[in-house]
Every structure is written in structure tokens, then in C-alpha cells.
Amino acid sequence: xxxxxxxxxxxxxxxxxxxxxxxxxxxxxxxxxxxxxxxxxxxxxxxxxxxxxxxxxxxxxxxxxxxxxxxxxxxxxxxxxxxxxxxxxxxxxxxxxxxxxxxxxxxxxxxx
Numbered sequence: 723x724x725x726x727x728x729x730x731x732x733x734x735x736x737x738x739x740x741x742x743x744x745x746x747x748x749x750x751x752x753x754x755x756x757x758x759x760x761x762x763x764x765x766x767x768x769x770x771x772x773x774x775x776x777x778x779x780x781x782x783x784x785x786x787x788x789x790x791x792x793x794x795x796x797x798x799x800x801x802x803x804x805x806x807x808x809x810x811x812x813x814x815x816x817x818x819x820x821x822x823x824x825x826x827x828x829x830x831x832x833x834x
Contacts, residue, residue, distance in 0.1 A: 724804065725738070726738050726741055726742060726745075727768050727769060727804075727807055728742065728746045728768060729745065729746075731745075735804065738804070739801065739804065742800045743793065743797060743800060746800075747796055749765060749766075749768075750763065750764075750765045750795070750796040750799035750800060751763065751764045751765070752764075752778065752788050752792060752796070753788070754785050754788060759783040760777055760783065761777065761778040761779065761782065761785075761787065761788055762775060762778060763775070763796075763798070763799050764776075764799070765799035765800065765802065765803050767810075767811075769807065769811050770810070770811070772806065772810075774802045774803065774806065778791075778795055
């Protein structure tokens with residue numbers, strides 16, 4: 723099960739992914755830089771404030787692209803956010819269940 727990072731929805735990842743698009747689309751930003759013409763998308767983690775920001779189709783500068791593919795661009799952002807949360811904010815209990823070490827412990831282990 724996956725929890726929506728913006729509300730209390732807890733469902734299989736695919737359902738949470740679709741829910742985020744339907745209920746929280748405004749959290750995934752997309753814009754075109756008026757100076758450079760480059761299109762970008764950005765999403766911020768509500769748990770830690772870290773932001774994922776990337777160029778959208780670096781060779782395309784047509785603003786209609788953002789409108790036409792807004793749904794897909796947001797889905798990419800939400801997918802990146804869910805991946806970030808799974809890696810960076812996994813609880814010790816989740817890691818123990820999955821057979822792994824907590825992320826902090828894995829980073830601080832001394833070599834043998």
C-alpha cells in the first residue's frame with residue numbers, strides 16, 4: 723500500500739498515482755521560462771521540502787506542448803515524488819518488512 727503524501731488516501735500505488743492527479747494536480751507545476759523559452763516541471767516533497775525540477779522535452783519550445791501534455795507531465799512529477807518518498811522517507815518498519823536496513827543505517831555503516 724502507498725500513502726498519498728498530500729492527504730490520508732492509502733491504496734495501491736497505481737490508485738494513489740491516479741488520485742494524486744485527480745485531487746492534487748496543482749502540486750505539480752509546469753511552466754515555460756519567458757526568457758529562454760525552455761519548459762520545466764517541478765514538484766516539492768511535502769515531507770521534507772526537497773524539490774524535483776527538470777526540463778520538459780528540451781528541444782521543444784512550443785507552449786502548446788505544456789497544455790497538450792499537462793496530464794502526462796504531472797504524472798511524471800508524481801511518479802518522481804512517490805519514488806523519492808519510497809527511498810528517502812521509508813520507515814524502519816517498512817524496511818524491516820522488506821528485508822532491508824533503514825536508509826540512515828545503510829548510509830552510516832562502517833566498512834568491515
